[in-house]
Amino acid sequence: MSRPNDDLKPVPRHIAMIMDGNGRWAKERGLPRTEGHRMGAETVRRVVECCSEIGVEFLTLYAFSSENWKRPKREVEALMKLLEIFLRGELELMMKQNVRLQAIGRLHDLPQSCQDELHRCIETTSQNTGLTLILALSYGGREEIVDGVKSLLRSVESGHLDKAMIDAEVFSKHLYTRYYPDPDLLIRTSGEMRLSNFLLWQVSYTEFYITEKLWPDFSKEDLKTAIRAFHQRHRRFGGV
Template structure:
């Protein structure tokens, strides 16, 4: 089946290149992350203007826990500040926040800000903003398999009942449509353990720009590129 693209309903972004952006300017890596926060704001605003339903941002991977503690602490404080400062804007713009990943690994103060923002925006009906935090797709699939295995052991399901739809419903993204468009910045050509199940048929756009330089016009250009393509779901 071949489908002509229009506006992507769900955009997922691997926000890469904050550190390289900072290094190229002789700045600490933390400055790159702070500059990248402005690109997050623009991405949210652009998706809201375009009428995109879902935007998933790869904000902190499970592998990122291996970075120096000082950098991790800086990232967590930046996330807390971002959520605290942007909450009034999310409420005003009708943005609903979600978070996916092993959130129990985040600092308690960070989880508190996330939980508050999720609760206060839960009735919003505009753009769904999904932050992937302490997220890894292999971990997500492993957690789904464990939940299904526990249900099988408890006699709630038969192993033969397990199908792709059931797995879908046990992922962190249950109830969220698969991404139509995956964007990666910084020119890297890999998926980096991000939404491996969900992007099976996503269109992929690679931008050479580091994330802090990826702005409104770049996101719109990626959406235009998506619209020019014809999606093929297993056909020639």
């Protein structure tokens, strides 16, 4: 007899998500954008719980882009406060669910209080062996590639790397994501058909799934639907 979620196996090892639609969700309901972000944080909890339950190894969430700093100051401040609240509130649950927290991006650009809370959660969950939850914060794909080039140049200039040895694999080891596999599946909510500067190097052979659902409305069943669609794809990685 089949068990629940058997049709999801094999589960994608790494899922990346562009969490779009918080502001639109709030506008449709006559609510402030901050309320959309607050409800979006509830969706994060659902998605993390579902990924833990079905055995996903890595989940990368595009939480705050490098371009998001251009938003109105009050909205940015509210988002940073929400991040702190989320980290404090979810730490106990992450420990119960055996979730290991990580983060990528120009983290030094975050307010110090956010950096402190983030590092505390990363340290506290560092020995957990279940889902690795990666928050992309103050993150941009182009910025990551630029930072990777600078890191590569430092290695060459210091004599630790022969420039003749540089290839795609070596370059990948100088990116923020060097400790993680490339995503198998990228999910974007709200129906937009663009990457928005997210994981530009890493998604070269990632399968995309776009849903019209706005992020606050995205459910566990929506995630499972995306995984089932992923199983219908034939991944050739450039072969026949």
